Amino acid sequence: MEIIRIPMIMLDVTMTKRMRGKTIGFVPTMGALHEGHISLVRMAKGENDISVASIYVNPKQFGPAEDFLKYPRDMEGDTEKLAREGVDILFLPDDSHMYLDGFTTQVRVEGLSERLCGFFRPGHFTGVATVVTKLFNIVVPHKAYFGQKDYQQTVIIKRLVKDLNMGIEIVVCPTVREKDGLAMSSRNSYLLKDERHAATAIYSCLKEASEAVRSGTTDVKELKRLMENILRAVPLVSEVQYASAYSPETLEEIERIEEEALLAVAVKIGSTRLIDNLTVVPTGDIGG
Amino acid sequence: MEIIRIPMIMLDVTMTKRMRGKTIGFVPTMGALHEGHISLVRMAKGENDISVASIYVNPKQFGPAEDFLKYPRDMEGDTEKLAREGVDILFLPDDSHMYLDGFTTQVRVEGLSERLCGFFRPGHFTGVATVVTKLFNIVVPHKAYFGQKDYQQTVIIKRLVKDLNMGIEIVVCPTVREKDGLAMSSRNSYLLKDERHAATAIYSCLKEASEAVRSGTTDVKELKRLMENILRAVPLVSEVQYASAYSPETLEEIERIEEEALLAVAVKIGSTRLIDNLTVVPTGDIGG
Numbered sequence: 001m002e003i004i005r006i007p008m009i010m011l012d013v014t015m016t017k018r019m020r021g022k023t024i025g026f027v028p029t030m031g032a033l034h035e036g037h038i039s040l041v042r043m044a045k046g047e048n049d050i051s052v053a054s055i056y057v058n059p060k061q062f063g064p065a066e067d068f069l070k071y072p073r074d075m076e077g078d079t080e081k082l083a084r085e086g087v088d089i090l091f092l093p094d095d096s097h098m099y100l101d102g103f104t105t106q107v108r109v110e111g112l113s114e115r116l117c118g119f120f121r122p123g124h125f126t127g128v129a130t131v132v133t134k135l136f137n138i139v140v141p142h143k144a145y146f147g148q149k150d151y152q153q154t155v156i157i158k159r160l161v162k163d164l165n166m167g168i169e170i171v172v173c174p175t176v177r178e179k180d181g182l183a184m185s186s187r188n189s190y191l192l193k194d195e196r197h198a199a200t201a202i203y204s205c206l207k208e209a210s211e212a213v214r215s216g217t218t219d220v221k222e223l224k225r226l227m228e229n230i231l232r233a234v235p236l237v238s239e240v241q242y243a244s245a246y247s248p249e250t251l252e253e254i255e256r257i258e259e260e261a262l263l264a265v266a267v268k269i270g271s272t273r274l275i276d277n278l279t280v281v282p283t284g285d286i287g288g
Numbered sequence: 289m290e291i292i293r294i295p296m297i298m299l300d301v302t303m304t305k306r307m308r309g310k311t312i313g314f315v316p317t318m319g320a321l322h323e324g325h326i327s328l329v330r331m332a333k334g335e336n337d338i339s340v341a342s343i344y345v346n347p348k349q350f351g352p353a354e355d356f357l358k359y360p361r362d363m364e365g366d367t368e369k370l371a372r373e374g375v376d377i378l379f380l381p382d383d384s385h386m387y388l389d390g391f392t393t394q395v396r397v398e399g400l401s402e403r404l405c406g407f408f409r410p411g412h413f414t415g416v417a418t419v420v421t422k423l424f425n426i427v428v429p430h431k432a433y434f435g436q437k438d439y440q441q442t443v444i445i446k447r448l449v450k451d452l453n454m455g456i457e458i459v460v461c462p463t464v465r466e467k468d469g470l471a472m473s474s475r476n477s478y479l480l481k482d483e484r485h486a487a488t489a490i491y492s493c494l495k496e497a498s499e500a501v502r503s504g505t506t507d508v509k510e511l512k513r514l515m516e517n518i519l520r521a522v523p524l525v526s527e528v529q530y531a532s533a534y535s536p537e538t539l540e541e542i543e544r545i546e547e548e549a550l551l552a553v554a555v556k557i558g559s560t561r562l563i564d565n566l567t568v569v570p571t572g573d574i575g576g
Binding site: 021105137162166 | 296299307390392399400417422425426450451453455
């Protein structure tokens, strides 16, 4: 596995590979890699001639009160995992190369960025859209891979790529879960033992709501009540930021499940913020 | 000259040329081409294997009270001019291909976009930065050519390209002027005969200020008074939006000419808004 730290060299390497007709699959990450990341890496390897992963904890997508400083970092472990998977290139930029003196440009996907997580994390998705635009321009991949766990992020990046004519295919891969259903996340490492147990309520409430839809419930008020009740029954859930059904395209809250819908949740367990989602289709759709 | 209207086809064509090792020079324009544009085209042809020009009057860089609808359009004349210069490819997108349903992404170069013209044209440079990002992603040039007349635009685009790692060299070409010094601009066609005569005051005031600097004036208050007096002496100059000396990098107004500086002017003559600029160095610098 080749390790590259300088954006200009990274660009040079992938442009040379492209000139030789190679396809490039890219997995941008913030490190602290888990099975979810590894599933993206395997997809990227399977579908492209060259696989590139990046690890960069982007300061611009963390709010001032957020966990940038304590965000888990494990460069050695991550490098080993990626090498073991046979990743061809690991891009490892540092802040001084990513944000040069006088840096001031922002890429903002209006509307989509202010909903759901964006409401609770102002500026977060502009930070994400900006760094992803940069990484895409540096790596110039044919395809880029993201996990469905960060559903809003995938919608925003798809829109961004379309709006700015980036000519990159965005592949969204299924959420990878622990045995008890908890979505894999680098932030799970923050959880104390009791909190880890409490966190299973997130997937339970999504599962229950999804089963309610399968049994014919279409009223979102009812689903919301069901989800909130499950979450609020857990004392360690300190805040339910959102838990409802949304349009999978616009991310706006809907009133009835009439076509494919997104069930999405964000909670705080102690001081750890966790998110998860499932897509559902109404029963009526299945028959015909 | 090949004419391409669809972004995906344009991208395909230039990527194929790049794969064959060809360099691509790009001149983005809003049409109504004059000698200034032609000088850019000649530079692009001279320095690259393939020259691409685009004509697109971008609605997103015009304010609601601005001249989008009456902006001069001369597709036939423009096409003829570019073909005569031996341009290889003319990219001619339409709105429906440039701004798809649901378009919402904005590229904003903060700080630089709010000064000078940006103060009088809110949103203008975000419209410019967004469309230029799109055009760069569609044409994927090695070099792109802009005129110094739109000085602030060149500073913003250089910053944008650097900040977003676009890997494109921005070439700024000298302002081309009419015999009496008026900077060539598509908007000059709006001027009635008397207004056209009055417009020469713009270059005169820049020239006089630049000569004052050459004679040792370094106090910007003094230069500003000189420039404003010349402009305000012309009855058809209906508004002086700005006329002063600025940092060529940050575009902030300066107090003294201590190193290279930008003299820049924006006025309204009747209802036509015109801009121009000159760079100057203090006399002290010349001796060393």
